[in-house]
Amino acid sequence: MSEELSRWYRGRMVFGPFPPFEAEEAEILEREIGASLPAAYRRFLEAAGGSHLEYAIDIPAGEPDSETLGFNELYRLGRGEDGDYGYGTLLGEYRGGSSGWLAAEVPLDGLLPIARNGGGDTLFLDLSPAAHGHVHAFVHGLPGWAGPRGQGLLTKIADSFDAYLDNLLIDPDMAELTWGDVAGDDPAAPWRRTVEAWLDTGLPGWRDEPWANDRPRLPG
Structure with a gap:
């Protein structure tokens, strides 16, 4: 596996x-x-x-x-x-x-x-x-x-x-939920980087959404 x-x-x-x-x-x-x-x-x-x-x-x-x-x-x-x-x-x-x-x-x-x-x-x-x-x-x-x-x-x-x-498309509600699970993680964490790549490709402009910017971020 x-x-x-x-x-x-x-x-x-x-x-x-x-x-x-x-x-x-x-x-x-x-x-x-x-x-x-x-x-x-x-x-x-x-x-x-x-x-x-x-x-x-x-x-x-x-x-x-x-x-x-x-x-x-x-x-x-x-x-x-x-x-x-x-x-x-x-x-x-x-x-x-x-x-x-x-x-x-x-x-x-x-x-x-x-x-x-x-x-x-x-x-x-x-x-x-x-x-x-x-x-x-x-x-x-x-x-x-x-x-x-x-x-x-x-x-x-x-x-x-x-x-x-x-x-296929990324549903915005699913995008918000998924990002909410990783937004507080270390920016270098593999899963967070995977989610970012998924969103960058399938939902351009997601970084400008309120839900992508209203959570505290760890220092990068």
């Missing part, structure tokens, strides 16, 4: 830890799902298949009433740290989806779950021949007092995993 804090891929910062890519595990997964992994997603796994991708995307894409949501918890190729295909692994999530709550909400035939967020919203790759590699998102419905989306929604958000990455 690599101890790198982050890696860059297509201009997006992927956070570790980074399990090694094992071609044998990709073959095991492909045999069970009965389809090949989309090329763009496999390239991502080979180069930067880390644990978190702290970005968001508009859902439904291009709609005036879209919401900005992220799917930051990436599922892992191969076995988990406990040595099993369990929670948080691609194969474990694929196996569990057919018998879990998700099956009651989403027609899972031909879909491979690849990421989730803390609210249980899930990101999928389409493995069907006609739409191989398309990226879909399932988001839960909200109670009436919380917003206009009363029912769960499954929607396509990108034609490929590369296109999905290219459309």
Whole structure:
């Protein structure tokens, strides 16, 4: 397991830890799902298949009433740290989806779950021949007092995993929370410098925001 804090891929910062890519595990997964992994997603796994991708995307894409949501918890190729295909692994999530709550909400035939967020919203790759590699998102419905989306929604958000990455953005609320966790650290601390690089690239002008300037800084 690599101890790198982050890696860059297509201009997006992927956070570790980074399990090694094992071609044998990709073959095991492909045999069970009965389809090949989309090329763009496999390239991502080979180069930067880390644990978190702290970005968001508009859902439904291009709609005036879209919401900005992220799917930051990436599922892992191969076995988990406990040595099993369990929670948080691609194969474990694929196996569990057919018998879990998700099956009651989403027609899972031909879909491979690849990421989730803390609210249980899930990101999928389409493995069907006609739409191989398309990226879909399932988001839960909200109670009436919380917003206009009363029912769960499954929607396509990108034609490929590369296109999905290219459309990601840093949500300003997440930026504020993340910076608040490191603002008081030593300016030379590796994690703080990592967060600064993430913000500098994905949210230009963030240093001028009030939340970036209202916390005491350690001398640099």
